[in-house]
Amino acid sequence: xxxxxxxxxxxxxxxxxxxxxxxxxxxxxxxxxxxxxxxxxxxxxxxxxxxxxxxxxxxxxxxxxxxxxxxxxxxxxxxxxxxxxxxxxxxxxxxxxxxxxxxxxxxxxxxxxxxxxxxxxxxxxxxxxxxxxxxxxxxxxxxxxxxxxxxxxxxxxxxxxxxxxxxxxxxxxxxxxxxxxxxxxxxxxxxxxxxxxxxxxxxxxxxxxxxxxxxxxxxxxxxxxxxxxxxxxxxxxxxxxxxxxxxxxxxxxxxxxxxxxxx
Numbered sequence: 178x179x180x181x182x183x184x185x186x187x188x189x190x191x192x193x194x195x196x197x198x199x200x201x202x203x204x205x206x207x208x209x210x211x212x213x214x215x216x217x218x219x220x221x222x223x224x225x226x227x228x229x230x231x232x233x234x235x236x237x238x239x240x241x242x243x244x245x246x247x248x249x250x251x252x253x254x255x256x257x258x259x260x261x262x263x264x265x266x267x268x269x270x271x272x273x274x275x276x277x278x279x280x281x282x283x284x285x286x287x288x289x290x291x292x293x294x295x296x297x298x299x300x301x302x303x304x305x306x307x308x309x310x311x312x313x314x315x316x317x318x319x320x321x322x323x324x325x326x327x328x329x330x331x332x333x334x335x336x337x338x339x340x341x342x343x344x345x346x347x348x349x350x351x352x353x354x355x356x357x358x359x360x361x362x363x364x365x366x367x368x369x370x371x372x373x374x375x376x377x378x379x380x381x382x383x384x385x386x387x388x389x390x391x392x393x394x395x396x397x398x399x400x401x402x403x404x405x406x407x408x409x410x411x412x413x414x415x416x417x418x419x420x421x422x423x424x425x426x427x428x429x430x431x432x433x434x435x436x437x438x439x440x
Contacts, residue, residue, distance in 0.1 A: 200225065204233050205252060208243070213251035260317055264301055267292070268395060269437040274302050276433050277404070281306040283425065284406050286413065289314070291327035291390075292402035296343040298328040301402065310409050312383065320382065323363055324352045326390035327403035330376035333367040334392050334400045340367065355380045375423040376403075385410055389418065391426040396438045404429050 207222045208214055216234065220227045234250050237243035241255040264270060273290050280288035281304035290302040297319045305311075322328035322343055332340050340363075349358045357363050370376045379387040388407035392400050404426050406413075413422065 200229065201233050201237065204230060205237070205242070208250060208252050213246075213249045215248050215250070219250075264316075267301060268401065269433075269440045270301070272436045272440065273393075273402075273433060276429050276436075277302040278304045280304070280404060280406060280425070280429050281309065284408070284422065285309070286406050286408035287312065287314075289327060289388075289405045289407065290393075290402055291325070291331075291405060293322065293328070293331050293400075294319075296322065296346045298322055298325060298331065308408075308412070310386065312386065312407070321347060321350060321352070323349055323358075324356050324378070324382045325405070326376045326378035326388040326407075327405040329366065329370060329378065330390040330392045330403040330405075331400055332363075333370035333376065334394075337364075340364070352382050353380055353384050355384075357381065373423075375426060377419070380410060387413060387418065389422045389426060391423065391430045393430045393433045393437075395434075401437070404433070 203223050204219055204225070207219045211218060211222070214222075216227050216230050219225070219230045219234075223230070234243055234245075237253070238245060238250075242253045243250055244253045245251075267273065277288050277290045283306075285306035285308040287306065287309040288302075288304045289300055291298045291300050293299070298321070300314060300316055300318050300320075303314060303316050320328065322332050332343070335343075344360060344363075349360065349363065350356075351358045357366055374391070376390045377387065378390075382388075386407055387410050388405050390403045390405035392403045394400050406422055406426065
């Protein structure tokens with residue numbers, strides 16, 4: 178049986194979560210945000226005591242999830258092993274990786290394959306073409322569904338109730354002034370995506386950048402994720418952005434679905 182003091186509390190009510198685990202990952206997130214930090218810095222960031230931070234870091238070091246250089250702690254490479262394992266469990270992940278690279282080479286821009294987990298989009302693959310603009314996006318990064326083309330494409334495949342659940346869970350935070358933050362507008366956008374068969378994000382996640390996306394489904398019809406291409410507004414515009422890129426994405430998505438079906 179779990180003791181009462183082992184459970185996290187909110188407004189005096191017990192939750193089915195373990196406080197010490199929450200503390201550990203709060204510390205890990207602080208390390209990630211700072212790209213390495215001292216005990217005093219993490220304590221200041223999290224509001225935890227220096228003693229608590231030190232104990233958790235020492236435990237994480239022994240397990241290989243944190244490394245130390247001098248008095249600076251950083252996230253350890255053991256997380257990379259876990260991430261690689263998780264990604265390898267994605268159906269036909271090698272085929273998806275290959276097609277994502279092909280998409281980047283053909284467009285010379287940045288190509289992504291994104292999936293959804295717990296109501297958030299996660300970048301599984303990211304490939305950069307010759308003219309790809311450097312961005313802060315990275316493999317494993319979690320964003321918000323309504324902010325990016327891939328996320329909106331996936332939402333458009335979901336039933337109304339599931340979309341409402343995601344909105345209730347994560348809200349509709351704005352990344353830029355162009356981000357859709359109104360629920361009614363989002364549902365209108367999703368209907369438009371269903372009609373045209375692809376999603377666009379125009380400076381909704383990052384000013385100066387836009388993207389197009391198309392979903393990929395498994396043989397049962399369940400959505401695996403979405404292929405997307407992103408680039409600068411001044412270069413990806415007009416018919417190229419609204420017709421040619423979506424056409425290419427549909428072609429890649431169809432090839433992926435066929436490859437997955439007969440893999």
